[in-house]
Amino acid sequence: EAGVAQSPRYKIIEKRQSVAFWCNPISGHATLYWYQQILGQGPKLLIQFQNNGVVDDSQLPKDRFSAERLKGVDSTLKIQPAKLEDSAVYLCASGRDSNSPLHFGNGTRLTVT
Amino acid sequence: QKEVEQDPGPLSVPEGAIVSLNCTYSNSAFQYFMWYRQYSRKGPELLMYTYSSGNKEDGRFTAQVDKSSKYISLFIRDSQPSDSATYLCAMSAGTGGFKTIFGAGTRLFVKA
Secondary structure (H helix, E strand, O other): OOOOEEEOOEEEEOOOOOEEEEEEOOOOOOEEEEEEEOOOOOOEEEEEEEOOEEEEOOOOOOOOEEEEOHHHOOEEEEEOOOOHHHOEEEEEEEEOOOOOOOEEOOOEEEEEO | OOOEEEOOOOEEEEOOOOEEEEEEEOOOOOOEEEEEEEOOOOOOEEEEEEEOOEEEEEOOEEEEEEOOOOEEEEEEOOOOHHHOEEEEEEEEOOOOOOOOEEOOOEEEEEEO
């Protein structure tokens, strides 16, 4: 089966600009997650979707981050405006359901200058 | 105190050595324990997935969970240069990815 697809792979923006990341999960996977991985740290959950509904967004900085999952398939994560501390790898993961192990994409590496 | 503690390393071993990677945790509600391998510029890949205490073996990899000590381990036998990666422990109170907490990862280098 095809894996989790993410784009772009790399993005460099200036602070206060906006940026969007895209994720296409494994076909048939109902659960989709966005994680933030800062250099030298483990992934931190930003938001979890079950189909097209939000299950957990308690760690999403909602004043600048937003995410949506249209039609319960693809998802986009947006940051507006970006801050220097948002420099990280943004990982998308999917699971068959919330009880299944996560399958990760290769992430988008964001650098904010 | 972090919920999950993991020594970041780096850990450097010769090819063929037995590698021991460890994590400690503070939340006694954790029941599901995972190890992920992450190569440079790649996403984490699930290696082992265990429930509660005990051992699980898969090829050269063995995962151990000691809930009484809040301590988990991953052993790699006959280590290979291709095992060079960052190893992340992860755990959750529920199954799957819900509220999964990751350790910071241990960087492993296996020298040929």
